[in-house]
Amino acid sequence: MRTLSHLRRLKTTLVPEFHSWCKLQAPNAAGKQLPRIYVTRRIPPDGMKILSQSGLCSIEQWDSDEPVPRSELLAKVAGIRGLYCLLTEKIDAEVLDAAGPSLQVVSTMSVGYDHVSLEELKKRGIRLGYTPDVLTEAVAELTVALLLATSRRLLEAVHEAKNGGWGTWKPLWMCGYGLTDSTVGILGLGRIGAAVTARLKPFGVKRFLYADTGPRPDMATKIPAEFVPLEELARHSDFIVVCCALTPETQGICGNGLFSLMKDTAIFINTSRGGVVNQEDLYQALVNGQIAAAGLDVTEPEPLPTDHPLFKLKNCVILPHIASATVATRNAMAALAASNLLAGLQGKAMGKEVPL
Numbered sequence: 001m002r003t004l005s006h007l008r009r010l011k012t013t014l015v016p017e018f019h020s021w022c023k024l025q026a027p028n029a030a031g032k033q034l035p036r037i038y039v040t041r042r043i044p045p046d047g048m049k050i051l052s053q054s055g056l057c058s059i060e061q062w063d064s065d066e067p068v069p070r071s072e073l074l075a076k077v078a079g080i081r082g083l084y085c086l087l088t089e090k091i092d093a094e095v096l097d098a099a100g101p102s103l104q105v106v107s108t109m110s111v112g113y114d115h116v117s118l119e120e121l122k123k124r125g126i127r128l129g130y131t132p133d134v135l136t137e138a139v140a141e142l143t144v145a146l147l148l149a150t151s152r153r154l155l156e157a158v159h160e161a162k163n164g165g166w167g168t169w170k171p172l173w174m175c176g177y178g179l180t181d182s183t184v185g186i187l188g189l190g191r192i193g194a195a196v197t198a199r200l201k202p203f204g205v206k207r208f209l210y211a212d213t214g215p216r217p218d219m220a221t222k223i224p225a226e227f228v229p230l231e232e233l234a235r236h237s238d239f240i241v242v243c244c245a246l247t248p249e250t251q252g253i254c255g256n257g258l259f260s261l262m263k264d265t266a267i268f269i270n271t272s273r274g275g276v277v278n279q280e281d282l283y284q285a286l287v288n289g290q291i292a293a294a295g296l297d298v299t300e301p302e303p304l305p306t307d308h309p310l311f312k313l314k315n316c317v318i319l320p321h322i323a324s325a326t327v328a329t330r331n332a333m334a335a336l337a338a339s340n341l342l343a344g345l346q347g348k349a350m351g352k353e354v355p356l
């Protein structure tokens, strides 16, 4: 008899990007029907291993690197007990209604959960797992990489070197802004913000400021970082790094009000969510020289259309939301999301659960 993995391999070979579901477990040895879960994407192996070896659920999966079409998601969630999703799926009343009253737990393979309607989950008594901590280092590392790429104009410089713009060594050419003796302002001093400051400190930063919903002495004291109002952060920072979650309060918080207060030599970096930034205002600030440059790992929408005006600017570095993209980190996120889901199915405490 052909094994399931053999069939999956065969199907994948025949139709490389086959967009279908696969059932990985049927009834258990005792013939008892296992709770059904739906996994909305092909996920890193460590996560899939935990789910498939648990013997605790029957798995259906959208086995593709591309997102599941909304209609397919709505059809597949009917009657499931657990939903394993990514930040690309909007989990709202429509999805939860389509799942019906059997749904007990949603587990997102992300630290951000702005794509999930907490209110709708709460109404239905559905629990939510997420994946903080395991991606902090990778995201902080990429944030620093993006900051340096933007402030030292790396992409522009590589382009010039490759395309004949490198005439000779010129004293005034390709000058950017360094971190030595600078003031860095962190918008949202959580785990990732603090990890960014730890990595920036050895570059000789003179002063760290932060703005948040309130003082965070638990995070700030050992950096040390000073709590200031957002306006002061804007006025005094040479670099602003956005690390806050996207919430109704932070939606569009980085707009003209902020950019107009910033130094014209300042660099703006965002690795949180695109929705935190008013992109029209950012574009104007970059074009009008209100600020020196911006580095974005996140945009609104994602992907940002290739003809978007921000892509045309030399002083804007845009990455395709890769802050957590190391092999180890993505595996750790997948594994944590899987164990959160299994804990939720069993009514146990999750490793990381969003309080609702």
Ligand SMILES: O=C(O)C(=O)CO
Binding pocket: 087, 109, 110, 111, 112, 113, 135, 321, 322, 323, 324, 325
């Ligand atoms: O986990 C998240 O929220 C991400 O944005 C992944 O980088």
